[in-house]
Amino acid sequence: MSEEIKKFLYLNRRAPYGSIYAWEALEVVLIGAAFDQDVSLAFLDDGVYQIVKGQDTAGIDMKNFSPTYSALGDYEVTKLYVEKESLEERGLTVDDLMDLKWEDEDEDWAEKDSIILVSREELAKVIEGQDVVFSF
Amino acid sequence: MAIEVNGKTLETDEEGYLVNLNDWVPEVAEIMAKEDGLELTPEHWDIINFLREYYEEYQIAPAVRVLTKAVGKKLGKEKGNSKYLYALFPYGPGKQACRFAGLPKPTGCI
Numbered sequence: 001m002s003e004e005i006k007k008f009l010y011l012n013r014r015a016p017y018g019s020i021y022a023w024e025a026l027e028v029v030l031i032g033a034a035f036d037q038d039v040s041l042a043f044l045d046d047g048v049y050q051i052v053k054g055q056d057t058a059g060i061d062m063k064n065f066s067p068t069y070s071a072l073g074d075y076e077v078t079k080l081y082v083e084k085e086s087l088e089e090r091g092l093t094v095d096d097l098m099d100l101k102w103e104d105e106d107e108d109w110a111e112k113d114s115i116i117l118v119s120r121e122e123l124a125k126v127i128e129g130q131d132v133v134f135s136f
Numbered sequence: 137m138a139i140e141v142n143g144k145t146l147e148t149d150e151e152g153y154l155v156n157l158n159d160w161v162p163e164v165a166e167i168m169a170k171e172d173g174l175e176l177t178p179e180h181w182d183i184i185n186f187l188r189e190y191y192e193e194y195q196i197a198p199a200v201r202v203l204t205k206a207v208g209k210k211l212g213k214e215k216g217n218s219k220y221l222y223a224l225f226p227y228g229p230g231k232q233a234c235r236f237a238g239l240p241k242p243t244g245c246i
Contacts, residue, residue, distance in 0.1 A: 071194040074202045
């Protein structure tokens, strides 16, 4: 089906609720993952709130879709870059984020961390190395 | 559209998927299967239950590729292939089984 594997990066920059961007981005990622490309996600600015643990949407009448991020590994999306400065600016650490893992089929389903903490400078290099970048 | 289950009318969308997930009872699957000319076996129920558990955990219906792999891991390699799943659900394991399970159409199913 595919001639050449391309590197796709989805930038998530907005808070999860209040707009449809975060959920739409996630849906696009899940659909796009069917095309056997090298897909990774980055969370920066308010986008880091998308993967904060303990989300509760009971008061805002929106579906809490945060459990869906845990399914990304099943879709072979195993690289989730999180920008360190964005966390720090919001008083967050990596411990405030969901423990997102993927299972390596080649190593008897060993669980591995999906989250890769990067500095702003490192993230710039990651972006530079992509074929296609989508910003949400 | 709608289906009649236990004397109650349950709303479905234009493709026959339940509009309200919470309306689901096992009879929904039985009735939908009968309309498709299928008799549900324990093997069908393995997949339907698996899909409901997956949705419960991740809030999405898995794509067929993901379903196939996950079934292989959970129920054994001989079941984790599309031939086996299509034999059970001839209209597509994603689409048809999700409909029976009361879930929305899988994300990525066009």
